Amino acid sequence: KAGVTQTPRYLIKTRGQQVTLSCSPISGHRSVSWYQQTPGQGLQFLFEYFSETQRNKGNFPGRFSGRQFSNSRSEMNVSTLELGDSALYLCASSFPIPQEEQFFGPGTRLTVL
Amino acid sequence: AQSVTQLGSHVSVSEGALVLLRCNYSSSVPPYLFWYVQYPNQGLQLLLKYTSAATLVKGINGFEAEFKKSETSFHLTKPSAHMSDAAEYFCAVSRPGGSYIPTFGRGTSLIVHP
Numbered sequence: 001k002a003g004v005t006q007t008p009r010y011l012i013k014t015r016g017q018q019v020t021l022s023c024s025p026i027s028g029h030r031s032v033s034w035y036q037q038t039p040g041q042g043l044q045f046l047f048e049y050f051s052e053t054q055r056n057k058g059n060f061p062g063r064f065s066g067r068q069f070s071n072s073r074s075e076m077n078v079s080t081l082e083l084g085d086s087a088l089y090l091c092a093s094s095f096p097i098p099q100e101e102q103f104f105g106p107g108t109r110l111t112v113l
Numbered sequence: 114a115q116s117v118t119q120l121g122s123h124v125s126v127s128e129g130a131l132v133l134l135r136c137n138y139s140s141s142v143p144p145y146l147f148w149y150v151q152y153p154n155q156g157l158q159l160l161l162k163y164t165s166a167a168t169l170v171k172g173i174n175g176f177e178a179e180f181k182k183s184e185t186s187f188h189l190t191k192p193s194a195h196m197s198d199a200a201e202y203f204c205a206v207s208r209p210g211g212s213y214i215p216t217f218g219r220g221t222s223l224i225v226h227p
Contacts, residue, residue, distance in 0.1 A: 004156070033214065035217075042203075042217060042218070042219040042220055043203065043217040043220075045214050048214055056214050058214075090156055090157070092156075092157075100145065100162075100164065100207075101147070101159055101162060102157075102159075102215065103159075104149075104156030104157040104158070105156050106154070106155050106156045107155075107156050
């Protein structure tokens, strides 16, 4: 089985721009979670989608949003980028619930200049 | 509410020495517990998990962890460190039922000296 894939792997943006990251879960997995990883804060949960619905949400501002498609692929969007948004964004898929085991993608490294 | 504390942001060992990475958790219900490993420029990979079966859990790459309810701990050990074990290790706690998102610790960087 193919693993979780994330595109792009690296992104450089400037403040004020917006960005869209993509995640393709393992085939058959319907739950997709997104995390922001930074050296200072560790892994912070952004949101989780299941069957195209946001099921859980972390404590991030509304500039961070996401969606899930009928094939379980997910995207997250960050609008009006700030310097502090520079981070590794990780996507994880689960079948069918996150609390038993999550399978992580390699992440998208976002740098905001 | 649930939380995880990983003692020591960095642990340094010599190749061949015992590896001990500490994790203490807080949970209002019997927890699920996990250890994940992250190599540079990669995502997290599950090492092992405890989901209320045997308290001594064996994982991949020779790692194991013991669930101790009385100490609210889930420390990760490996008898003999290898250079390839150098990575970031994360402990996580979750709970059965519903759709609870795991809570991750801040991570411990394992450094292995030759």
